[in-house]
Amino acid sequence: xxxxxxxxxxxxxxxxxxxxxxxxxxxxxxxxxxxxxxxxxxxxxxxxxxxxxxxxxxxxxxxxxxxxxxxxxxxxxxxxxxxxxxxxxxxxxxxxxxxxxxxxxxxxxxxxxxxxxxxxxxxxxxxxxxxxxxxxxxxxxxxxxxxxxxxxxxxxxxxxxxxxxxxxxxxxxxxxxxxxxxxxxxxxxxxxxxxxxxxxxxxxxxxxxxxxxxxxxxxxxxxxxxxxxxxxxxxxxxxxxxxxxxxxxxxxxxxxxxxxxxxxxxxxxxxxxxxxxxxxxxxxxxxxxxxxxxxxxxxxxxxxxxxxxxxxxxxxxxxxxxxxxxxxxxxxxxxxxxxxxxxxxxxxxxxxxxxxxxxxxxxxxxxxxxxxxxxxxxxxxxxxxxxxxxxxxxxxxxxxxxxxxxxxxxxxxxxxxxxxxxxxxxxxxxxxxxxxxxxxxxxxxxxxxxxxxxxxxxxxxxxxxxxxxxxxxxxx
Amino acid sequence: xxxxxxxxxxxxxxxxxxxxxxxxxxxxxxxxxxxxxxxxxxxxxxxxxxxxxxxxxxxxxxxxxxxxxxxxxxxxxxxxxxxxxxxxxxxxxxxxxxxxxxxxxxxxxxxxxxxxxxxxxxxxxxxxxxxxxxxxxxxxxxxxxxxxxxxxxxxxxxxxxxxxxxxxxxxxxxxxxxxxxxxxxxxxxxxxxxxxxxxxxxxxxxxxxxx
Ligand code: SF4
Numbered sequence: 001x002x003x004x005x006x007x008x009x010x011x012x013x014x015x016x017x018x019x020x021x022x023x024x025x026x027x028x029x030x031x032x033x034x035x036x037x038x039x040x041x042x043x044x045x046x047x048x049x050x051x052x053x054x055x056x057x058x059x060x061x062x063x064x065x066x067x068x069x070x071x072x073x074x075x076x077x078x079x080x081x082x083x084x085x086x087x088x089x090x091x092x093x094x095x096x097x098x099x100x101x102x103x104x105x106x107x108x109x110x111x112x113x114x115x116x117x118x119x120x121x122x123x124x125x126x127x128x129x130x131x132x133x134x135x136x137x138x139x140x141x142x143x144x145x146x147x148x149x150x151x152x153x154x155x156x157x158x159x160x161x162x163x164x165x166x167x168x169x170x171x172x173x174x175x176x177x178x179x180x181x182x183x184x185x186x187x188x189x190x191x192x193x194x195x196x197x198x199x200x201x202x203x204x205x206x207x208x209x210x211x212x213x214x215x216x217x218x219x220x221x222x223x224x225x226x227x228x229x230x231x232x233x234x235x236x237x238x239x240x241x242x243x244x245x246x247x248x249x250x251x252x253x254x255x256x257x258x259x260x261x262x263x264x265x266x267x268x269x270x271x272x273x274x275x276x277x278x279x280x281x282x283x284x285x286x287x288x289x290x291x292x293x294x295x296x297x298x299x300x301x302x303x304x305x306x307x308x309x310x311x312x313x314x315x316x317x318x319x320x321x322x323x324x325x326x327x328x329x330x331x332x333x334x335x336x337x338x339x340x341x342x343x344x345x346x347x348x349x350x351x352x353x354x355x356x357x358x359x360x361x362x363x364x365x366x367x368x369x370x371x372x373x374x375x376x377x378x379x380x381x382x383x384x385x386x387x388x389x390x391x392x393x394x395x396x397x398x399x400x401x402x403x404x405x406x407x408x409x410x411x412x413x414x415x416x417x418x419x420x421x422x423x424x425x426x427x428x429x430x431x432x433x434x435x436x437x438x439x440x441x442x443x444x445x446x447x448x449x450x451x452x453x454x455x456x457x458x459x460x461x462x463x464x465x466x467x468x469x470x471x472x473x474x475x476x
Numbered sequence: 477x478x479x480x481x482x483x484x485x486x487x488x489x490x491x492x493x494x495x496x497x498x499x500x501x502x503x504x505x506x507x508x509x510x511x512x513x514x515x516x517x518x519x520x521x522x523x524x525x526x527x528x529x530x531x532x533x534x535x536x537x538x539x540x541x542x543x544x545x546x547x548x549x550x551x552x553x554x555x556x557x558x559x560x561x562x563x564x565x566x567x568x569x570x571x572x573x574x575x576x577x578x579x580x581x582x583x584x585x586x587x588x589x590x591x592x593x594x595x596x597x598x599x600x601x602x603x604x605x606x607x608x609x610x611x612x613x614x615x616x617x618x619x620x621x622x623x624x625x626x627x628x629x630x631x632x633x634x635x636x637x638x639x640x641x642x643x644x645x646x647x648x649x650x651x652x653x654x655x656x657x658x659x660x661x662x663x664x665x666x667x668x669x670x671x672x673x674x675x676x677x678x679x680x681x682x683x684x685x686x687x
Contacts, residue, residue: 017660017663022637022641023638024638037506057676084507131558146582147560147585148561150589158660163638196552229580256673413506420526433498433521434498434521434522435498438521
């Protein structure tokens with residue numbers, strides 16, 4: 001009998017071109033995404049007169065600097081932002097790389113667009129110069145973010161040197177309670193293990209609660225793997241995965257699809273496979289969760305209070321709490337639901353898929369937001385779909401701005417920023433200092449929780465909101 | 477890349493945990509070409525007060541900090557994004573080594589690819605080094621022996637052995653990989669036969685927007 005293998009091992013070993021004496025593996029890369037920020041890598045090729053080895057395996061996407069108020073470059077005021085998008089167009093054209101540009105109906109945030117187009121498939125190794133590449137692992141691929149030197153390496157060799165990480169399994173026992181989402185699962189495990197808790201590990205998410213997640217929710221969960229330090233996050237493919245992929249533009253067709261499904265069905269961790277670390281979480285214990293500080297590990301269930309600095313608390317820990325509360329303009333022991341917000345943002349590769357917009361719209365339907373805010377769909381197709389369903393009207397009627405798709409206020413590169421000192425309830429992935437703009441204060445939460453916060457003008461427990469008021473938002 | 481064997485230089489402490497990539501270089505500076513020098517963007521926002529003036533008590537603003545080539549910090553240094561610009565900011569700012577109890581994964585490999593040594597020490601040693609480097613002080617980092625010395629204090633550090641070799645020799649991955657060009661060709665051919673569906677196939681199917 002062969003040795004039992006994990007899902008990760010199976011995919012990894014199918015991609016090993018070579019293993020060096022020192023134990024590093026040269027991995028074959030199936031899919032490579034480049035965005036505007038990849039100009040450093042293209043410049044490296046230029047300097048060394050190196051070609052792109054396999055242009056058919058790289059795809060360009062305009063997302064990080066994409067304007068959300070218009071789809072034409074003429075309306076971008078900042079010449080430097082414009083030049084970022086132009087450089088991507090030039091570099092991809094020069095090297096024969098397919099580009100999903102600003103005006104392409106397939107445009108979207110790379111981690112939304114890849115799955116949507118069927119470019120993301122089980123069993124692949126995928127990379128992109130963006131740390132949230134882990135998202136694609138939701139299909140059972142190994143997907144991770146790389147830096148510009150590595151982007152250049154992939155462009156010119158279609159391979160990458162990697163040291164094999166350890167593998168951690170996070171199992172969710174039982175089922176999630178109503179109002180609890182993939183975002184809450186992620187914030188819960190990260191707050192328990194720490195923002196570097198999975199450092200050096202590839203993560204496999206397993207268990208009953210994971211199996212019942214939709215493809216969109218799985219993408220959200222894997223997306224956040226990096227926030228706990230994980231190299232990548234994976235979920236074994238199943239019927240949900242295959243159904244999602246069938247008929248997508250880049251999915252295999254006809255007989256090839258059946259062959260693919262047959263292979264994809266072998267991609268799971270064998271029953272007695274050994275993991276380097278096993279984490280078990282009781283799904284029913286997870287509550288709607290929000291971050292209160294400046295690292296995703298600083299998260300708490302919404303019905304709790306901010307940490308206090310009394311009692312016997314370790315000095316290093318106290319220092320971190322003090323520093324975070326100070327930046328966030330909060331006081332120890334405050335009730336989370338007493339925290340007033342200044343604006344909301346619904347967007348990013350974490351939570352701007354159609355399901356996310358439906359969840360937020362269901363809460364906002366027929367209600368008004370007390371604060372200004374922006375909704376930026378994860379892709380141009382998500383935008384079109386949402387408009388077909390009338391979700392755009394719900395957001396607009398609630399007083400929020402309905403924009404084009406792009407990274408937008410997740411990272412502020414295109415100029416969409418949270419003003420200094422303002423507090424934003426956000427569906428994004430990072431509450432780092434200054435992430436949404438210099439001095440911006442970010443609270444991460446699920447789309448429905450952001451919608452609830454918008455209605456109340458403060459952090460709000462979705463469970464009490466839903467039971468208190470009308471629930472006619474029949475868009476789920 | 478400039479090889480590293482022994483750095484006999486000055487160091488400075490940055491006693492914060494989770495110094496993430498967004499702090500190391502705020503996103504708005506990443507539109508700049510590398511030729512402008514990214515050192516000017518290093519920790520740009522966090523080292524300034526609300527009016528944009530350098531905060532006098534921020535460690536990197538103290539006299540002599542400009543000259544430091546070694547930075548000691550707390551856990552989870554460089555967590556966050558894959559932006560290699562975070563490493564460029566440190567390297568262009570003159571740093572050749574960062575010492576911390578843990579690093580963001582992608583940050584660490586980006587660092588090595590740019591000749592910046594990410595040295596891992598345990599929490600206690602990090603605290604001792606931070607104390608010794610409360611002000612800019614001479615420090616010696618010996619990569620071959622994996623030891624750090626500040627005055628009387630001497631501590632060991634760890635680093636992935638492949639990274640150590642790369643840094644000691646100043647090696648570049650692309651050069652290393654080109655020796656395997658033949659292997660890659662053979663692999664690619666076999667792979668395409670084994671997994672024909674894995675080729676991206678535009679297929680000409682209509683665009684669909686499934687929920
Ligand atoms: S939305 Fe944010 S996290 Fe996602 S790809 Fe864009 S910048 Fe990265």
